[in-house]
Amino acid sequence: MDPKGPSAYTAGSSADIDRSLEEDSLVDGPLISADALHSAIRREFQAVPTPCHAALLSVLHIVYVVLSICVAVLCVLKFGQEEVCMSILGSMKGDSVIVFGKVCLWVLVLMFTGCVQHHHNRARSRGYLRFYRQTQGLKHTALTIHSAGNVLFLVLLATELSQTVRIYALLIILGLEFLVAVPCLVYYTVKVMQFNRARAAPDVSQEELSHNYSVTSVPTETGFRGASSLEEVVEKQADLIEYLKQHNTLLSKRLLNLTAQH
Template sequence: MDSKRLSAHASNASTDFTQSVEDDPLIDGPLISQDALQSAIKREFQGLPTNWIAGILTVVHVAYVSVCVVLAVLCWLTDDHSKECKAALNGVDTQTVVLLGKVGMWLLMFMFERCVQHHHSAVRRRGYLQFYRTTRNLKRLPLLIHSAGNAAVLVVIAPSSLLDEKVKNLSVYLLLVIICVELLVTLICLLVYTVHVSRFNAQRPGPDISEEERSHAYSTNASDMHTETGFRDGSCLDEVVEKQADLIEYLKQHNTLLSKRILALTSQQIRD
């Protein structure tokens, strides 16, 4: 009796499954091969061009500081080449040229920060969340350094007459020290940033979620299978929430792209 009930139950379940398959319009459609779907959603790696921009900015910054030192030594601290300096600068004061160049360098740093932010936001949308967080503060440092340098220059230039009365050309020496220190710190930041970006471009990694799944797939020890999106003792809750929000945003964009690709491939196979 029990065997009859089991067989009847199995036949009913098989009938229900068959009906559900027949009623599902997606299953009646043409099947999409896994290779075609993966090739459709696989994105080609896009490197960051900001390392070249940082290199060009470094050269410009070194040239500016070199010009400032030459002008200060030849035209500002001594009067031996005053006529040649006036002819070369078209009568413009040396201090004015140095300060205008300082403002120009700050504008270049501002444009560099905006350009880098644009490219890094695109990298973040493509799923490279760890790289974005690693360089988030580093890319802002050159602009912050030059902003602090501008404030220090104002502090020196404003009481320059009082400083020069105590020590001859003291304001000029302080201005050169500020510019040189600013150059040194900015070069370190730009060099570290260039190394990060060059390494990222050379490795050509996949999105963070893909790299994590790949590492889990090759992991043989269950204890090694972990993720950085969970909360652990000693971790910062704000950072965990930010990571989860970034990951959810990327997965939503990825699912949207995947849905569009599936619909496009399905309609293409129907037409064929």
């Protein structure tokens, strides 16, 4: 019989007892309740504030079109209001005022597009990838339309046309631009308001709930089908991975704070 056997067994038993005592001391310590942890790590929904900006831009666009028509009719076509135009505009021509107003409106649209991009990026970082992709084309629609209108303005001003034909062409361009840009802004406003009203959880949470509480199992297919795109799938996965990394970092920080408080 090995004389070292009982002593080794006794040492191992004492080590196990010490380890169990340490674990018991950890268990007996202050624990974080599930409710407190859930309320701490749960992110409150943050609405996207761009509908107010889109409504204000639409109102400014309407005001600009109305004033441009008044200036064109009264000051350029001169329907008996020359003195009023001279007192308001001074030595500046009516068509020049319309062009300068168009430039100012384009700058406002550019600022609106940058603001929308900022808020949508924040929504994307919070996990609303589906909303980000659904409104990805709408974000730049107004800027594209107004930029196309500016190009038509430049082409029209470069042509040698009579003043009457030119001002009518300017009004036609403004009318077409208005009929396309404002409905797009209204549609964008409706989409964002629906998103804000739904106050949905991030996409990852919605997918987890759908998997946990689904009653019927739908057979899934592996691989790509006709409407699928490899680049789109890879981009979606990259967005999801980026969100999960940020979410895990935030959860780790909040867990450390809760542990320190308890």
